[in-house]
Amino acid sequence: MFIVPIWYAVSLFFVLGACVGSFYNVVIYRMPRGLSLIKPPSFCPTCKKQIPIYHNLPIVGWLFLRGKSACCRTRISIQYPLVELLCAVLGGLSVILAEWPLDFMASWTQIADTIALFWLLLAIVPVCAVDFKHHLIPDSISVGGIVVGLLVSFIPGGVVPQESLIGFLVAGVGLYGLGLLMTRLLKKEAMGFGDVKLLAGYGALMGWFYAFEVLIFAAFLGLLVMLPLKFFKKIKGSEAENTSFGEIPFGPFLSIMAPIVYLWGDEILKVYLSFIY
Numbered sequence: 001m002f003i004v005p006i007w008y009a010v011s012l013f014f015v016l017g018a019c020v021g022s023f024y025n026v027v028i029y030r031m032p033r034g035l036s037l038i039k040p041p042s043f044c045p046t047c048k049k050q051i052p053i054y055h056n057l058p059i060v061g062w063l064f065l066r067g068k069s070a071c072c073r074t075r076i077s078i079q080y081p082l083v084e085l086l087c088a089v090l091g092g093l094s095v096i097l098a099e100w101p102l103d104f105m106a107s108w109t110q111i112a113d114t115i116a117l118f119w120l121l122l123a124i125v126p127v128c129a130v131d132f133k134h135h136l137i138p139d140s141i142s143v144g145g146i147v148v149g150l151l152v153s154f155i156p157g158g159v160v161p162q163e164s165l166i167g168f169l170v171a172g173v174g175l176y177g178l179g180l181l182m183t184r185l186l187k188k189e190a191m192g193f194g195d196v197k198l199l200a201g202y203g204a205l206m207g208w209f210y211a212f213e214v215l216i217f218a219a220f221l222g223l224l225v226m227l228p229l230k231f232f233k234k235i236k237g238s239e240a241e242n243t244s245f246g247e248i249p250f251g252p253f254l255s256i257m258a259p260i261v262y263l264w265g266d267e268i269l270k271v272y273l274s275f276i277y
Protein backbone atom coordinates (compact mmCIF):
# COMPACT_ATOMS: atom_id res chain seq x y z
CA MET A 1 0.00 0.00 0.00
CA PHE A 2 1.12 3.50 -0.81
CA ILE A 3 -0.50 6.69 0.35
CA VAL A 4 -0.44 8.82 -2.77
CA PRO A 5 -3.14 11.45 -3.36
CA ILE A 6 -4.71 11.07 -6.79
CA TRP A 7 -4.09 14.73 -7.73
CA TYR A 8 -0.41 14.18 -7.02
CA ALA A 9 -0.24 11.04 -9.16
CA VAL A 10 -2.12 12.75 -12.01
CA SER A 11 0.22 15.78 -11.93
CA LEU A 12 3.29 13.55 -11.75
CA PHE A 13 2.25 11.49 -14.77
CA PHE A 14 1.14 14.67 -16.59
CA VAL A 15 4.67 16.10 -16.26
CA LEU A 16 6.23 12.71 -17.12
CA GLY A 17 3.98 12.55 -20.17
CA ALA A 18 5.14 16.01 -21.31
CA CYS A 19 8.78 14.93 -21.01
CA VAL A 20 8.17 11.70 -22.92
CA GLY A 21 6.27 13.77 -25.52
CA SER A 22 9.35 15.92 -25.90
CA PHE A 23 11.37 12.76 -26.66
CA TYR A 24 8.67 11.54 -29.07
CA ASN A 25 9.00 14.84 -30.95
CA VAL A 26 12.64 13.90 -31.50
CA VAL A 27 11.58 10.41 -32.64
CA ILE A 28 8.96 11.81 -35.04
CA TYR A 29 11.45 14.26 -36.55
CA ARG A 30 14.62 12.16 -36.67
CA MET A 31 13.51 8.59 -37.25
CA PRO A 32 12.11 8.99 -40.82
CA ARG A 33 15.26 10.98 -41.65
CA GLY A 34 17.48 8.14 -40.42
CA LEU A 35 19.13 10.32 -37.76
CA SER A 36 20.36 9.11 -34.37
CA LEU A 37 17.94 9.77 -31.52
CA ILE A 38 20.67 10.59 -29.02
CA LYS A 39 23.42 12.38 -30.91
CA PRO A 40 23.62 15.27 -31.51
CA PRO A 41 21.54 16.88 -28.71
CA SER A 42 18.56 19.03 -29.79
CA PHE A 43 19.57 21.51 -32.46
CA CYS A 44 17.82 24.20 -34.47
CA PRO A 45 16.96 22.74 -37.89
CA THR A 46 17.59 26.13 -39.54
CA CYS A 47 20.90 27.39 -38.13
CA LYS A 48 22.01 24.08 -36.52
CA LYS A 49 22.76 25.78 -33.20
CA GLN A 50 22.34 23.65 -30.10
CA ILE A 51 19.19 24.44 -28.09
CA PRO A 52 19.79 25.13 -24.37
CA ILE A 53 17.84 22.92 -22.00
CA TYR A 54 15.70 25.78 -20.55
CA HIS A 55 14.40 26.61 -24.03
CA ASN A 56 13.76 22.94 -24.61
CA LEU A 57 11.41 22.41 -21.66
CA PRO A 58 8.23 20.71 -22.83
CA ILE A 59 5.27 23.06 -23.57
CA VAL A 60 6.62 25.97 -21.44
CA GLY A 61 9.72 26.38 -23.64
CA TRP A 62 7.60 27.00 -26.72
CA LEU A 63 5.26 29.38 -24.85
CA PHE A 64 8.20 31.30 -23.36
CA LEU A 65 9.76 31.75 -26.81
CA ARG A 66 6.31 32.51 -28.29
CA GLY A 67 6.86 29.94 -31.01
CA LYS A 68 10.11 31.38 -32.38
CA SER A 69 13.59 29.97 -31.92
CA ALA A 70 15.93 32.01 -29.71
CA CYS A 71 18.91 31.56 -32.04
CA CYS A 72 17.55 32.79 -35.38
CA ARG A 73 13.90 33.65 -34.73
CA THR A 74 12.69 30.86 -37.03
CA ARG A 75 9.09 29.87 -36.42
CA ILE A 76 8.86 26.65 -34.37
CA SER A 77 5.97 24.45 -35.49
CA ILE A 78 3.06 24.32 -33.06
CA GLN A 79 3.22 20.55 -33.59
CA TYR A 80 5.96 20.38 -30.91
CA PRO A 81 4.01 21.78 -27.93
CA LEU A 82 0.83 20.04 -29.15
CA VAL A 83 2.53 16.61 -29.16
CA GLU A 84 3.89 17.38 -25.66
CA LEU A 85 0.48 18.51 -24.39
CA LEU A 86 -1.24 15.45 -25.88
CA CYS A 87 1.29 13.13 -24.23
CA ALA A 88 0.91 15.01 -20.94
CA VAL A 89 -2.89 14.61 -21.01
CA LEU A 90 -2.57 10.91 -21.90
CA GLY A 91 -0.09 10.57 -19.02
CA GLY A 92 -2.56 12.05 -16.52
CA LEU A 93 -5.33 9.93 -18.03
CA SER A 94 -3.36 6.73 -17.41
CA VAL A 95 -3.64 7.35 -13.64
CA ILE A 96 -7.40 7.90 -13.87
CA LEU A 97 -7.97 4.87 -16.11
CA ALA A 98 -5.91 2.70 -13.74
CA GLU A 99 -8.63 3.54 -11.18
CA TRP A 100 -6.29 5.12 -8.69
CA PRO A 101 -8.29 4.90 -5.46
CA LEU A 102 -9.76 8.10 -4.06
CA ASP A 103 -8.77 7.15 -0.49
CA PHE A 104 -5.15 7.48 -1.69
CA MET A 105 -4.29 3.88 -0.78
CA ALA A 106 -2.74 2.77 -4.03
CA SER A 107 -1.74 -0.88 -4.33
CA TRP A 108 0.92 -2.47 -6.53
CA THR A 109 -1.81 -3.37 -9.03
CA GLN A 110 -2.68 0.28 -9.62
CA ILE A 111 0.96 1.19 -9.99
CA ALA A 112 1.53 -1.60 -12.54
CA ASP A 113 -1.65 -0.61 -14.42
CA THR A 114 -0.66 3.06 -14.45
CA ILE A 115 2.79 2.32 -15.88
CA ALA A 116 1.35 -0.08 -18.47
CA LEU A 117 -1.37 2.36 -19.55
CA PHE A 118 1.11 5.24 -19.60
CA TRP A 119 3.23 3.25 -22.03
CA LEU A 120 0.34 2.01 -24.17
CA LEU A 121 -1.46 5.36 -24.48
CA LEU A 122 1.61 7.45 -25.24
CA ALA A 123 2.92 4.96 -27.81
CA ILE A 124 -0.11 5.74 -30.01
CA VAL A 125 1.34 9.20 -30.75
CA PRO A 126 4.72 8.30 -32.38
CA VAL A 127 3.44 5.07 -33.96
CA CYS A 128 0.59 6.91 -35.73
CA ALA A 129 2.77 9.91 -36.62
CA VAL A 130 5.54 7.85 -38.21
CA ASP A 131 3.82 4.68 -39.48
CA PHE A 132 0.97 6.29 -41.44
CA LYS A 133 3.38 8.39 -43.46
CA HIS A 134 6.59 6.36 -43.62
CA HIS A 135 5.47 2.79 -42.90
CA LEU A 136 7.99 2.48 -40.09
CA ILE A 137 7.56 1.76 -36.40
CA PRO A 138 10.25 3.29 -34.20
CA ASP A 139 12.37 0.65 -32.44
CA SER A 140 12.45 2.89 -29.37
CA ILE A 141 8.70 2.24 -29.13
CA SER A 142 8.42 -1.42 -30.17
CA VAL A 143 11.57 -2.75 -28.53
CA GLY A 144 11.02 -0.32 -25.67
CA GLY A 145 7.58 -1.89 -25.22
CA ILE A 146 9.09 -5.36 -24.92
CA VAL A 147 11.48 -4.11 -22.22
CA VAL A 148 8.72 -2.25 -20.35
CA GLY A 149 6.42 -5.28 -20.57
CA LEU A 150 9.00 -7.68 -19.19
CA LEU A 151 9.96 -5.23 -16.39
CA VAL A 152 6.37 -4.39 -15.36
CA SER A 153 5.66 -8.12 -14.92
CA PHE A 154 7.96 -8.05 -11.88
CA ILE A 155 5.52 -5.69 -10.14
CA PRO A 156 3.12 -7.95 -8.22
CA GLY A 157 -0.59 -7.89 -9.07
CA GLY A 158 -0.72 -8.24 -12.83
CA VAL A 159 0.89 -10.52 -15.39
CA VAL A 160 3.66 -12.61 -13.78
CA PRO A 161 7.13 -12.82 -15.39
CA GLN A 162 6.54 -16.31 -16.92
CA GLU A 163 3.29 -15.13 -18.58
CA SER A 164 5.08 -12.03 -19.79
CA LEU A 165 7.89 -14.03 -21.38
CA ILE A 166 5.47 -16.52 -22.97
CA GLY A 167 3.31 -13.61 -24.20
CA PHE A 168 6.33 -11.97 -25.79
CA LEU A 169 7.42 -15.20 -27.51
CA VAL A 170 3.98 -16.38 -28.67
CA ALA A 171 2.91 -12.94 -29.97
CA GLY A 172 6.24 -12.28 -31.66
CA VAL A 173 6.77 -15.71 -33.21
CA GLY A 174 3.07 -16.07 -34.06
CA LEU A 175 2.80 -12.81 -35.95
CA TYR A 176 6.16 -13.39 -37.63
CA GLY A 177 4.89 -16.76 -38.89
CA LEU A 178 1.62 -15.21 -40.04
CA GLY A 179 3.60 -12.55 -41.89
CA LEU A 180 5.69 -15.19 -43.68
CA LEU A 181 2.56 -17.13 -44.63
CA MET A 182 0.81 -14.05 -45.99
CA THR A 183 3.92 -13.00 -47.87
CA ARG A 184 3.86 -16.44 -49.57
CA LEU A 185 0.14 -16.22 -50.36
CA LEU A 186 0.11 -12.61 -51.57
CA LYS A 187 3.55 -12.96 -53.19
CA LYS A 188 4.65 -9.66 -51.66
CA GLU A 189 5.82 -8.35 -48.30
CA ALA A 190 2.68 -8.53 -46.17
CA MET A 191 3.80 -7.60 -42.70
CA GLY A 192 6.60 -5.37 -41.49
CA PHE A 193 8.96 -6.59 -38.81
CA GLY A 194 7.99 -3.43 -36.88
CA ASP A 195 4.46 -4.81 -36.39
CA VAL A 196 5.94 -8.07 -35.07
CA LYS A 197 8.08 -6.28 -32.49
CA LEU A 198 5.18 -4.05 -31.46
CA LEU A 199 2.83 -6.99 -30.88
CA ALA A 200 5.58 -8.92 -29.08
CA GLY A 201 5.73 -5.97 -26.65
CA TYR A 202 1.97 -6.13 -26.10
CA GLY A 203 2.35 -9.86 -25.43
CA ALA A 204 4.99 -9.10 -22.81
CA LEU A 205 2.75 -6.48 -21.21
CA MET A 206 -0.57 -8.32 -21.13
CA GLY A 207 0.05 -11.98 -21.98
CA TRP A 208 -0.43 -13.86 -25.27
CA PHE A 209 -4.21 -14.06 -25.11
CA TYR A 210 -4.82 -10.32 -24.99
CA ALA A 211 -2.08 -9.70 -27.55
CA PHE A 212 -4.01 -12.04 -29.85
CA GLU A 213 -7.16 -10.04 -29.13
CA VAL A 214 -5.30 -6.82 -30.01
CA LEU A 215 -4.27 -8.39 -33.33
CA ILE A 216 -7.80 -9.52 -34.25
CA PHE A 217 -9.54 -6.26 -33.33
CA ALA A 218 -6.79 -4.13 -34.89
CA ALA A 219 -7.35 -6.02 -38.15
CA PHE A 220 -11.10 -5.32 -37.89
CA LEU A 221 -10.48 -1.65 -37.18
CA GLY A 222 -7.94 -1.46 -40.01
CA LEU A 223 -10.38 -2.90 -42.55
CA LEU A 224 -13.17 -0.68 -41.24
CA VAL A 225 -11.06 2.44 -41.76
CA MET A 226 -8.94 1.55 -44.78
CA LEU A 227 -11.50 -0.10 -47.08
CA PRO A 228 -13.76 2.98 -47.40
CA LEU A 229 -10.64 5.12 -47.78
CA LYS A 230 -9.34 2.95 -50.63
CA PHE A 231 -12.76 2.85 -52.25
CA PHE A 232 -12.95 6.64 -52.06
CA LYS A 233 -9.49 6.94 -53.55
CA LYS A 234 -10.43 4.62 -56.42
CA ILE A 235 -13.39 6.81 -57.30
CA LYS A 236 -11.10 9.79 -57.37
CA GLY A 237 -8.78 7.82 -59.64
CA SER A 238 -5.57 8.65 -57.82
CA GLU A 239 -2.68 6.23 -57.20
CA ALA A 240 -5.08 3.74 -55.63
CA GLU A 241 -3.83 1.16 -58.11
CA ASN A 242 -0.45 1.16 -56.44
CA THR A 243 -1.70 0.47 -52.92
CA SER A 244 -2.32 -3.10 -51.92
CA PHE A 245 -3.45 -4.90 -48.83
CA GLY A 246 0.13 -5.42 -47.77
CA GLU A 247 0.79 -1.72 -47.74
CA ILE A 248 -1.86 -0.81 -45.18
CA PRO A 249 0.03 0.55 -42.20
CA PHE A 250 -0.96 -1.85 -39.43
CA GLY A 251 0.95 -0.29 -36.53
CA PRO A 252 -1.48 2.57 -35.83
CA PHE A 253 -4.42 0.19 -35.49
CA LEU A 254 -2.42 -2.11 -33.20
CA SER A 255 -1.39 0.85 -31.05
CA ILE A 256 -4.97 2.16 -30.76
CA MET A 257 -6.47 -1.24 -29.90
CA ALA A 258 -3.79 -2.13 -27.31
CA PRO A 259 -4.88 0.19 -24.45
CA ILE A 260 -8.56 -0.52 -25.27
CA VAL A 261 -7.97 -4.27 -24.95
CA TYR A 262 -5.84 -3.74 -21.83
CA LEU A 263 -8.74 -1.90 -20.19
CA TRP A 264 -11.81 -3.64 -21.58
CA GLY A 265 -10.50 -6.82 -23.25
CA ASP A 266 -12.89 -9.14 -21.39
CA GLU A 267 -15.96 -6.98 -22.04
CA ILE A 268 -15.19 -6.64 -25.76
CA LEU A 269 -14.74 -10.39 -26.01
CA LYS A 270 -18.12 -10.98 -24.33
CA VAL A 271 -19.89 -8.65 -26.78
CA TYR A 272 -18.08 -10.28 -29.70
CA LEU A 273 -18.96 -13.81 -28.56
CA SER A 274 -22.61 -12.83 -27.98
CA PHE A 275 -22.78 -11.99 -31.69
CA ILE A 276 -21.47 -15.42 -32.66
CA TYR A 277 -23.59 -17.52 -30.31
Ligand SMILES: [Zn+2]
Binding pocket: 044, 045, 046, 047, 048, 049, 069, 071, 072, 073, 074
Ligand atom coordinates in the same frame (compact mmCIF):
# COMPACT_ATOMS: atom_id res chain seq x y z
ZN1 LIG B 1 18.27 28.73 -35.29
